[in-house]
Amino acid sequence: MHKFENVDVFVSLDAIMRQNTAFYQSDFEIDKQIIQKAAASPAAEDKTLLWLSRPSGTHCFRERDVFLKDTGPHNTWRFYAEQTRDHILAYAVTITGSEDGKMKGSLYELDYPQHFKHVIDHALPADTYTLIYENGEREQPAKQPFDATPDPQLGKFERFEAKPNDPEALRYLLQEEKHRRDKLTQGNFKEHIAALQGSRIESEARRILSGLQTLKEPNSPNTTHFMIEVSPYFTQLASSKDTDRLLAMLPYKTLTLGNLKDRRGIYAMVAKDENRDKGLRKPHQSIRAQLAKDKEKAATKKAAAKSKNHDLEV
Incomplete structure (x- = not known):
């Protein structure tokens, strides 16, 4: 697993999606809106997201919601491992802000089959929902139904979110997730x-x-x-x-x-007459690709040698 820091988030996720999501690529437009909303939020916990690409669509959730039991994001994150055989590419995404019109941030590879088990083992209960209106908010039990009708006192309904039973435990959990990601090796995104x-x-x-x-x-x-x-x-x-x-x-x-x-x-x-009992072939690398690779290695060695000689100068 690798991390890719200070990347153009939209361009990078789009490139990943096009290697795995064949249908319903329009889901990514919804993901962009979620990411833009996260970037505009003053809350630090809103700026870390979990994103996945599947053969028929994508999903993007706040990390904190995935780690809260019985929420939509939590159940969806588990669903594709528990109920399907879909090939999933999953990443944590941290948003750092906008730069020259680009959404900047970092991507962290996730081993989805292992990560979803990690979510199951460490998710926290959230028995209360906070209903957020334009002029305030109120709380109610998570299992109690509600709709998006305006509140006579609080005005237009805007959204709801699960409230952890132990907010301090959630903060600690998210900090530990960050520490795990920070230890990943920096990768080359093109590679x-x-x-x-x-x-x-x-x-x-x-x-x-x-x-x-x-x-x-x-x-x-x-x-x-x-x-x-x-x-x-x-x-x-x-x-x-x-x-x-x-x-x-x-x-x-x-x-x-x-x-x-x-x-x-x-x-x-x-x-029908051909012998089908043969193994897969590995295609030969093109001469152009090999020359480019050799040239890159030579340039790296030259730069290293120059740096070493410079260090020996008095």
Whole structure:
């Protein structure tokens, strides 16, 4: 897990989303509004958020709400681990402010399968809701129903939030979460996106390979090929270069991608006579990419040597 400090939050989260969220990317517009509201809030606890990307949408919540039992954010954060097999990318987001028209802050990688268990183990009870109106607020039991009608004395209803039974325990918990994040190693965000892209392509290649090898009989309409549908999530996100990399990883000479009459989707097809008992191939790195990598290493060594010589000067 890495941290990425002083980044453009909107641009960075958008880049992550486009490696994992194939459908309902418009959810991110709601996330932006939540982040902008957090940036404008004077409360420090409002400026740390938990964000997740799933194949069909995104979510963004205040961290403090995720750690309060039985709240919507808490239940939603748990749902995708407990009730689905969705691939989730999750991050903590801290907002530092606006700079040159950009929303600045830091992102912290979260191991979602581990983090949701951590939330279950450490979440605190919140048996009271604070109902906030334009001219004041009132409290009521969390289980008591309410609506958004105006209050005769307090005016227009604005929002509600869960109130922890032990506010000091929540403050301590959030401080501990910050300490955990601060210990993460600083990462290179471009490399992070490249790794997410590579992982997405390799995961799809492994899924297709496994599917083709599991089939016992040719299943194409004319029974001449074994075929597996390429994931709609992959095809929605993939560029032509992504597709080329996918094909390069699959080890079959007769492999083709194509459509079928009267069927939606794109299918990977292999001739029935080809040996399907092969392992995934790792595509060779391009000469251009290798040269760029070698050039970067040489520049780093040169800078280090120059710094060392400078230190020895009297």
